[in-house]
Amino acid sequence: MKSVLDMNKLDRPREKLLTKGVAALSEFELLQAIIGSGNKQANVSQIAKSIQKLLVQFGHDIPPSELRRVTGLGSAKISELLAAFELSKRHLIVGEQPIIDSPEKAVEQLADIRDKKQEHFVCLTLDGANRLIAKRIITIGTLTSSLVHPREVFADAITDRAAGIIVAHNHPSGSLKASNADKSVNKRLKEAGELLGVNFIDHLIVTRQAYISLT
Numbered sequence: 001m002k003s004v005l006d007m008n009k010l011d012r013p014r015e016k017l018l019t020k021g022v023a024a025l026s027e028f029e030l031l032q033a034i035i036g037s038g039n040k041q042a043n044v045s046q047i048a049k050s051i052q053k054l055l056v057q058f059g060h061d062i063p064p065s066e067l068r069r070v071t072g073l074g075s076a077k078i079s080e081l082l083a084a085f086e087l088s089k090r091h092l093i094v095g096e097q098p099i100i101d102s103p104e105k106a107v108e109q110l111a112d113i114r115d116k117k118q119e120h121f122v123c124l125t126l127d128g129a130n131r132l133i134a135k136r137i138i139t140i141g142t143l144t145s146s147l148v149h150p151r152e153v154f155a156d157a158i159t160d161r162a163a164g165i166i167v168a169h170n171h172p173s174g175s176l177k178a179s180n181a182d183k184s185v186n187k188r189l190k191e192a193g194e195l196l197g198v199n200f201i202d203h204l205i206v207t208r209q210a211y212i213s214l215t
Contacts, residue, residue, distance in 0.1 A: 013025060013029040013030070013032040013033040014033050014036070016029065017029075017033050023159050023160070024159060027052065027055070028048055028049070028052055031048035031051050031052060032044050032045065032048045034080065034081060034084055035047050035048055035051075035073075035077060035081075036077075038072055039072050039074075041071050041072040042071045042072030043072075046071070046072065047070060047071075047072045047073055047077075050070045050071070050073075051067070051070060051073075051081065054066055054067070054070075060085040060086075060088060060089050061085075062081075062082075062085065064078060064082060067081060067082070097131050097132045097133070098131070098132050099129065099130050099131050099132075100124060100126055100130050100131075100132055100166060101130045103202060103204060103211070103213050106124060106166045106168065106202065106204060107168075107204065107206060107211050109124060109132065109135055110122065110168050110170075110204070110206050110211075113137075113168075113169075113170045113206065114170055114206050114207065114208050115170075115208045116170055116172060117172050118140055118141060118172065119140070119141060119169050119170055119171070119172065120137055120139075120140050120169060120170055121137070121138045121139045121140075121148050121167065121168075121169040122135060122136065122137055122138065122167065122168050122169065123135070123136050123138050123153055123156065123157070123165055123166075123167050124165060124166040124167070124168070125156060125157045125160045125162035125164075125165055126162055126163060126164045126165065126166065126201070127162065127163055128163040130164070133160045133162055134156065134160055136156055138152055138153055138167075139152070148185050148189075150188055150189055150191075150192035153165070153167060153189060153192075154192060154193070154196055154198060157198050158196065158198070162198060163198070163199060164198060164199030164200070164201045165193070165198060165199070165200060165201060166201045166202045166203075166204070167189060167200075167202075167203050167204070168203065168204035168205070168206060169182075169204075169205060169206075170205070170206050170207065171205055171206070171207050173207075174207045174208065174209070175207070176205055176207060176210055176211070176212045178205060178212070178214055182203075182205065182214065183214070185203075186203045186214045186215070189203065190215075200215075201215070202214075202215050203215055
């Protein structure tokens with residue numbers, strides 16, 4: 001298995017974390033960053049792979065006895081890992097994020113843009129259970145296919161490891177009629193979602209009083 005030392009310096013987990021942020025790292029890379037380095041028994045990638053398998057089996061409740069069986073993992077690292085797992089559990093609020101399984105529930109998340117005087121294009125990223133991961137404003141201004149590019153919409157979805165997205169924008173005029181630009185953007189995003197393997201669930205147009213779906 002490839003060692004961290006064999007990687008380009010900027011691609012190494014700790015360097016990547018500092019330059020791109022923790023959200024840019026995979027679970028495997030986060031483990032590598034926590035472990036830091038390997039030893040003569042196993043390199044950091046091999047250790048991280050073993051711990052990743054234990055996470056699949058036990059979640060964040062890995063018994064210390066199982067960690068002691070991991071080749072290359074000493075008492076100090078075991079303590080650091082157990083402390084990190086416990087800290088994450090204490091700050092994890094299960095069920096806090098809403099489940100968005102209908103247009104009506106998506107619209108509930110859009111109250112802040114419905115009466116804006118400029119068009120706001122928003123993306124909701126969802127996990128496999130349709131639970132909201134994040135809501136982001138992608139652009140502000142008149143909607144055009146050049147302004148709303150698929151790479152801007154799907155970049156965060158890929159970082160979030162989202163299973164699907166819902167996009168929406170407001171019409172300050174109050175009209176719910178989809179423009180040619182609306183339809184063009186919708187088509188491009190649908191095609192990009194199919195290519196990237198991210199489910200393009202819905203595209204909503206909202207006004208102060210109502211909404212429609214373009215899908």
